[in-house]
Each structure stands twice: as structure tokens, then as C-alpha cells.
Amino acid sequence: SQQGEEDPQALSIQEGENATMNCSYKTSINNLQWYRQNSGRGLVHLILIRSNEREKHSGRLRVTLDTSKKSSSLLITASRAADTASYFCATRTSGTYKYIFGTGTRLKVLA
Amino acid sequence: GAVVSQHPSWVICKSGTSVKIECRSLDFQATTMFWYRQFPKQSLMLMATSNEGSKATYEQGVEKDKFLINHASLTLSTLTVTSAHPEDSSFYICSALTLGLAGGAQETQYFGPGTRLLVL
Numbered sequence: 001s002q003q004g005e006e007d008p009q010a011l012s013i014q015e016g017e018n019a020t021m022n023c024s025y026k027t028s029i030n031n032l033q034w035y036r037q038n039s040g041r042g043l044v045h046l047i048l049i050r051s052n053e054r055e056k057h058s059g060r061l062r063v064t065l066d067t068s069k070k071s072s073s074l075l076i077t078a079s080r081a082a083d084t085a086s087y088f089c090a091t092r093t094s095g096t097y098k099y100i101f102g103t104g105t106r107l108k109v110l111a
Numbered sequence: 112g113a114v115v116s117q118h119p120s121w122v123i124c125k126s127g128t129s130v131k132i133e134c135r136s137l138d139f140q141a142t143t144m145f146w147y148r149q150f151p152k153q154s155l156m157l158m159a160t161s162n163e164g165s166k167a168t169y170e171q172g173v174e175k176d177k178f179l180i181n182h183a184s185l186t187l188s189t190l191t192v193t194s195a196h197p198e199d200s201s202f203y204i205c206s207a208l209t210l211g212l213a214g215g216a217q218e219t220q221y222f223g224p225g226t227r228l229l230v231l
Contacts, residue, residue, distance in 0.1 A: 003154065033220070042204060042224040043155075088154060090220075097143055097208055099220060101155040 004089055004102035012108045019076045021105040023089035024069075030092045032065060033099070034074050037086045046074075046087075051094075081111045113139045115207050117223035124195055125231055132190045132226045134205030140185035141207035145220070146178075149202040161188045195230045202227050 004025040035043040062075040089102040114137040147155040167180035179191040
């Protein structure tokens with residue numbers, strides 16, 4: 001399967017703590033994006049990082065990309081109960097506009 | 112930001128019937144739309160890439176005769192699940208690709224809210 005792997009599969013933390021989730025993929029990519037999905041709902045785009053970028057920030061989010069290891073990480077700082085959701089990485093394979101999603105991390109932030 | 116709608120939001124049907132799901136980009140034109148399927152507590156699996164004015168490209172293992180895709184205009188793609196069976200029950204999500212400003216400066220996929228299909 002082309003699908004990327006994410007770990008951990010599930011993560012439970014206290015409000016105020018940081019949450020880190022990792023994504024590994026298999027092919028050469030043009031870019032990688034992170035999405036959030038609240039239970040049973042559509043996806044919300046969080047951040048895009050291009051293959052020639054190593055780190056990006058957006059508010060409480062920090063994304064890193066290591067193309068030599070074919071991996072990315074998403075850090076959410078000072079987590080809130082409202083951050084409880086599933087988080088997916090999606091990679092765009094070079095030469096196409098197709099996106100392949102990772103297996104997802106279910107984050108639960110306890111108040 | 113850009114909005115993508117799906118209709119219906121959920122549908123229940125009897126086994127053997129066909130169900131059509133619409134995906135619309137409301138405030139932008141999308142030459143490319145994607146259809147995904149998501150089973151409970153699993154990730155999104157890409158089913159097909161839909162290009163306006165041409166045949167859809169299906170992923171390996173997806174039956175093109177069962178999941179008919181039509182990209183009739185730059186703002187509308189439809190997915191028809193033909194002769195639906197209980198195993199087709201799933202959450203179907205579409206997305207529309209916009210290249211943003213200056214031909215690709217801010218490429219983003221915008222996702223619809225999804226359609227939950229239950230086949231009895």
C-alpha cells in the first residue's frame with residue numbers, strides 16, 4: 001500500500017501539554033499537508049510544507065519535514081481540549097496532484 | 112476561504128439501489144476533484160481523481176463500473192454508487208484542488224463535509 005504511516009495511533013495528554021505526532025511516507029513528494037478531522041466530520045487544512053522546506057510554523061503548530069528520512073512531524077503546543085480530533089498527514093506525490101493520506105493519529109486532550 | 116459542498120450529507124438506501132453524491136466548489140473553479148472513502152476510525156482512501164471534461168482516473172482496486180464519476184463542469188463532480196450493497200456503507204468525501212494565486216503559489220485541497228452512506 002502507498003499509504004503513509006502515522007504514529008502514535010492514539011495520544012492522550014493533559015491540557016497545556018504539547019502533542020507530537022509523526023508521519024512517514026514512501027515516495028518522493030512535492031509537498032506534505034496536515035489536516036484535522038473532528039469526529040465524523042470533514043477535514044480542515046492546517047498547514048502545507050513543501051519538499052524544499054524543513055520547518056513551518058502557524059500559530060501553535062510547528063511542522064518539520066525530513067525528506068531524507070521521508071518523515072514529518074506535527075507539534076501542537078499548549079494543547080487545548082478543543083484540539084481533540086484526528087490528525088492526518090497527506091503527501092502529494094511528485095508529478096501528480098494526488099494526495100495519499102497517512103493512517104492518522106487520534107488525539108485526546110483532557111481538560 | 113474556498114468552500115466545497117456535498118449533497119446529500121447523509122443517505123440511507125436499500126441494497127441494490129443507486130445513490131448519487133454531488134460535490135460542488137462554491138466560489139472557485141476546480142479542474143481537479145478527488146473522491147475518498149473513509150471507514151470508521153480509519154484514514155481516507157483515495158478512490159479516484161476527477162478531471163473536468165475527461166474520464167476519471169481510478170485507484171487500483173476501485174471498480175469504475177460500480178463507482179461512476181462525472182465531472183460535468185468546473186464546479187461540479189458527481190459520484191454514483193451503483194447497485195449499492197451493505198459493504199459500500201461508508202463516509203464519502205470529495206475535495207477540490209485550487210492552485211491559488213499565480214498558478215500554484217498556494218496549492219490547497221478543500222474538502223467537502225462528507226456524505227455518510229448507509230446501505231441496508
